[in-house]
Amino acid sequence: MFKFAGRCCRLPGVIDNEIQCFTSIKFSFFHCTGFHLSGTVTEPAMQSEPETVCNVAISFDRCKITSVTCSCGNKDIFYCAHVVALSLYRIRKPDQVKLHLPISETLFQMNRDQLQKFVQYLITVHHTEVLPTAQKLADEILSQNSEINQVHGAPDPTAGASIDDENCWHLDEEQVQEQVKLFLSQGGYHGSGKQLNLLFAKVREMLKMRDSNGARMLTLITEQFMADPRLSLWRQQGTAMTDKYRQLWDELGALWMCIVLNPHCKLEQKASWLKQLKKWNSVDVCPWEDGNHGNELPNLTNALPQGANANQDSSNRPHRTVFTRAIEACDLHWQDSHLQHIISSDLYTNYCYHDDTENLLFDSHGWPLWHEHVPTACARVDALRSHGYPREALRLAIAIVNTLRRQQQKQLEMFRAQKKELLHRGVTSITNLEGWVGHPLDPIGTLFSSLMEACRVDDENFHGFSDFTENMGQYKSLEYQHLPAHKFLEEGESYLTLAVEVALIGLGQQRIMPDGLYAQEKVCRNEEQLISKLQEIELDDTLVKIFRKQAVFLLEAGPYSGLGEVTHRESVPMHTFAKYLFTSLLPHDAELAYKTALRAMRLLVLESTASSGDMSRPHHIASVVPNRYPRWFTLSHIESQQCELASTMLTAAKGDVRRLETVLESIQKNIHSSSHIFKLAQDAFKIATLMDSLPDITLLKVSLELGLQVMRMTLSTLNWRRREMVRWLVTCATEVGVYALDSIMQNWFTLFTPTEATSIVATTVMSNSTIVRLHLDCHQQEKLAGSARTLALQCAMKDPQNCALSALTLCEKDHIAFETAYQIVLDAATTGMSYSQLFTIARYMEHRGYPMRAYKLATLAMTHLNLSYNQDTHPAINDVLWACALSHSLGKNELAAIIPLVVKSVKCATVLSDILRRCTLTTPGMVGLHGRRNSGKLMSLDKAPLRQLLDATIGAYINTTHSRLTHISPRHYSEFIEFLSKARETFLMAHDGHIQFTQFIDNLKQIYKGKKKLMMLVRERFG
Known part of the structure; x- marks a missing residue:
């Protein structure tokens, strides 16, 4: 074991950093008895902590630490530590540790007296710890019928395990469970997901x-995940688990796939795992594979439904869980001879190539192919x-990529044979029910990582493990170092080009949009992650050739490609991928870059005329699509993302009239969101008017066209940014020139509502800042003003309530137009205009020096007014x-005419x-607007028209009093x-007013005599 660990110590950076942490630690009382190492480790005192002494014991067996104990x-x-x-x-210091035989061997060498002395000294030294145990064992040994006497020999913890016993690294299962439980209980806080x-x-x-503990540890982790109480809570509430938590479950399922696909696991091990997986899979709260929606995809080993159950109702199928694929x-199995040879x-190799079957074992170069459900084959990798087994994984990955490339070529040939028919019908069906990007097994990501890993690793690391066939006698490999694996690549290709190509194939695959929020977000996330990895690679001439090749394939490959001429309505859009392709190809092949990006601009799911596909006519390249x-x-x-793609093309096309027109047409045809088109218009405007260069008039016109489309799209709908859009459009048109302003007014x-046209558009166009900005001469100013006046009159006719005042303002300098606007106001006053609008226009007329017109509009406004007794504010x-x-300032006749209207309208x-x-304060017609007094005769309250007003006022007071x-x-x-x-x-104020008021008060006292306190207050004040 220590020889093995010593080799690990020589690996750069593995152990050196750890050793430095223990340079100040003291070691003592070393013993290595058999397979048992013990010693005392002393940590020096720190600033806030005293010196720590720990007793450590380690058991080891066949290069593995099998148990550890420490008093810390x-x-x-x-x-x-x-x-x-x-x-x-x-x-590091094996000579400092004295080696001893296992304790059983030492005891065997002792005679009876030595054994007795050994035991007695052991008990004496540790009598408080071992005396009860020693007495118990002595009693059992002296009893002939005891269990201990039924077994030959005695255990020796220092002797190591039997050769037939399983050995594995020490793993504290209880601590694993506690740690996972703790991390899960923290939810999304404290970096638990990272842990x-x-x-x-x-x-x-x-x-x-x-290490066999890998499966053990994953089992312990899974048990704690399944015991998470949030699973039941989320299922009961019908809410989805958080995105980060969902990703943890995905990784859990992927790890179990790796466990059960271990090429050297024993059958009994696999059976045990299968039993455990089925148990977890049957639990009600076990998460589904695609979030909160059942998955209609077929099983691992079939790319498409087959047999009698192919059309089975999806609602009757059991839901696929995160463990279904592992099950x-x-x-x-790995026993297929072709797979083993690969x-x-x-x-x-096999150079006897015959292209007469779909599932050839070798391609035209004689290189091996592996025809298996792609995600499953990649799961093997x-x-x-x-x-x-990195070398074996690389060989299989190369075979899979070569198979995918051959299938891509065959699909292209098949589509070309049926292209005319498909294009005539204009519809197609999805050829892949499950996409490779965003797939639970991440097949493209696996192939890409395997090939990129081969580009990065050095030879020692890459060949650092024993050959795969150590335990596969009948398939033992030849010395592969003599012939590197890149033998199975085209001339000039490398693992890097293969990795890039398979990523492009996967990203460009036409696939159906999956059900459910999580599954759809995963598609987007995985696509962006794969593209970000591609962006880390610096493109050279060889890689550019790969990009060109795949771009052409994707454009011509029909329904197998997301960039084909005809795609299904439900297929995943290619905007993000196409943006990456566009930016990568643009410096090298601009024509192909634009063709690819323009093709990808489609968003068929928003096309109301899109058809789901003609399923009545069978053809080879169509497959089953769920209805x-x-x-x-x-x-x-x-x-x-579609907007980002369009913006990227607009930026790149600056200065190119033909390309700008093409991009504009594509935007107008394919983008259906007014907010996104407005963003594009703003982007184009910013690019066209950069401070360090002259304005690009072509790009400005594109910006204006997009702005006009936004106006048309939002004219009859509610949009909270509408005023901003209108103001921006006028600004854009101003930059384009006077003809653009004249055009939008005509x-x-x-484009606009009447209110917008008069209050924003025409007003801004007629402002001094616009005239100065455009450097207009008198003729141009008059032409623009004429268009503005025409617009104002048209708007006033259509919406006099909101546009009349603006129309009058805009027509001030043209007598005929002003008279026309005033007549429009008079015509609308009796029908559609409110008193507040008429009063506003009347005040405007007075301000402009038309008091009689103001008076006329004021009288019209009074006819629409109704002020009740309690509306004093x-x-x-x-x-x-x-x-x-x-009216008073104009004269007695005008005042006499308006007072009846006031009496009728105001209560x-x-x-x-x-x-x-x-x-009553001044003489009618004798006081100007600024309050200059005159000595004229005041009007009498006993005569019309003030008598009528006085009576109405007294009556209003009487009625209001009773109401209150x-x-x-x-x-x-x-x-x-x-x-x-x-x-x-x-x-x-009336000549008999005192008598009237007295009678009024007496009347109140009589009618409301029940309100004693109030009437008392009335008597105190008024008698």
């Missing part, structure tokens, strides 16, 4: 080292890598007072009394008395 009391999954320190000290991922990484490390994988030899349209939970993300009815009161003041006593006082007394409370008594005081002031 630390509880952890891994060995404590003292155990590690003692082990490393023994490895659990570290545990999974530890399991993979164990598998790679072929199915238990039926897989993974065992670099010389396995992952299992080989995980169990420490359902799942909800696309990730549609907003997909649309944003076609305003297809109504917002229209100021308008009424202004209208009366305007509020305080407002009427206020109007009455204002009218109907529901008055004591806390309002004082307020009511003040109200009566104001009423008395109004009564006294």
Whole structure:
């Protein structure tokens, strides 16, 4: 064991860092008796902690530590620092530790007296600890019928295990369970997810080292996951588990796939795992493979449904759980002779090629192929890598990639043979019910990682493990070092080019969008992760050739490609992948880059005319598609990716008129979200008007076109950003030029509401800042102003309530247009306009020096007004007072004409009394707007029109008093008395007002005599 550990110590960075931590530790009382190492480890005192002395004991057997004990009391999954320190000290300084035979051998050499002395001294030294046990054992040995006397010999903890006994590294199962339980109980806090991922990484490390504890540890972790109380809670509440927690379950299922696909596991081991997996799988709360939705996909070993049950109702099928694939994988084996030759030899070729069957074992180069359900075949690769067979995994990965490339070529040939028919029908069906990107087994990610790993590792690490065929006698490999595995690659290819190519094949595969939020998010996430790995690779000429080759394949491959000419409505969009392809190809082949990106702009799920496919006519390249349209939970993300792709093309096409027009057409055809088109318009505007260069007029026009489309799309719908969009469009049109502004005003009815057209568009166009910005001459200004006035009049006709004032403002400088706008207001005043709108326009007319027109509009407004007795804070009161003041200033006739309207419309006593006082202070027609007094004769309250107003005011006070007394409370008594005081002031304005008020008060006392306290207050104030 210590020879093995010594080899590990020589690996750079593995142990050196650990050794440095123990340079100050003291070691004493070393003993290595048989297979048992013990000693005392002393930690020096620290600033806040005293010196620590720990007794450590380690048992080992056949290169493994089988048990450890330490008096430090630390509880952890891994060995404590003292155990590690003692082990490393023994490895680094073997001469400091004296070796002894197992204790049984030593005892065998002693005579009776020595044995007696040995036992007595042992008891004397440790009498408090071992005396009870020693007495018990002595009693049993002296009893002939005791169990101890029925067994020959005695146990020896230092002698090691029998050669037939299983040996494995020490694993504290209780601590594993406690740690996992603790991490799960913390939910998403304290980095628990990171800690659990570290545990999974530890399991993979164990598998790679072929440590049998890997499966044991994963079993313990799984048991705690299954016991998590949140599973039942989520199932009862019908809520989905968190995304990070869901990913932990995915990793759990993937690890079990690796466990059961161990190529050297024993049948009884696999049977035991299968039993345990089925037990977990049968639990009600066991998570489903694709989140909260059942999976309609077939099992591992079949790519498509077969047999009589192929059309079975999916609702009757059992749900696939995270363990289903591992259970199915238990039926897989490694005994296939072709498979064994592939993974065992670099010389396995056959040059007798006959292209007359679908499942050839070799391609035209004589290189081996492996025809198996792709995710399953890749699961084998992952299992080989995980169990420490990187060379074998690489060989199988190369065979799988060569198979995929050959299938891709065959599919292209098949599509070309039926292309005319498919394009004529214009529809197709999905050829892959399960996509390779986002698949639970991550087949493309596995192939990519295996091939990239071969690019990075050095030869010593890559060949650091024993050959796969050590235990496969009949398939023993030849010395593969003589012929490297890249023999099975084309000239100029490498593991790197193969990794990139298989990633492009997987990303470009046409596949159906899965059901459920989690499954759809996983597709997006895995695609982005794979692309981010590709982006780390620097492209050279060889890789560019691969990109060109695959881009052409994907464009021409029909229904097998997500970039084919005809795709199914439910297929996963290619926007993210196409953006990466576009940016990668653009510097090398711009034409192909644009062709690829433009093809990918489609988003057929939003096309109302899209068909699900013609299933009535069988053809070779169509396969079964479930008859359902799942909800696309990730549609907003997909649309944003589509927008990103379009923005990338717009940026790249700056200065190229032809390409900009093509990209614009694609955007207008394929993007259905107004917010995304608006974002593209803004992006194009920013790019076109960069500060360090002259404006790009072509890109500005594209930006304007996109803005116009946004206006048309949002004209009849509610959009909270609409005002921002309108203002931006005017800004954009201003940058394009005066003809653009003139155009949007002439076609305003297809772009704006009347309010937007007058209050934002025309007003902004006519502003001084716009004129200065465009450097307009007089002729251009007049032409633009004419268009603005025409727009204003059209809007006023269509929506006079909201556009009349703006129309008048815009037409101020043109007498005919202004008169026309005023006439529109008069025509609409009797029907559609409110009093507040008419008052506003009337005030505007007075401000512009048209008092008679203002008076006319004010009288029209009064006819629409109705002010009840208790509305003494109504917002229209100021308008009424202004209208009366305007009439009073114009003369007696105007005042006489408006007072009947006031009396009819206003029932509020305080407002009427206020109007009455204002009218009696000055002479009609003799006071200007600025309050200049004159000595004219005041109007009499006994004659019309003020007599009518006075009577109405007194009547309003009487009616209001009775109304208030109907529901008055004591806390309002004082307020009511003040109200009566104001009423008395109004009564006294009449020549017989005192008598009227006295009669009014007497009447109140008689009617409301039951309100004694209130009437007492009335008598005190008014007699």
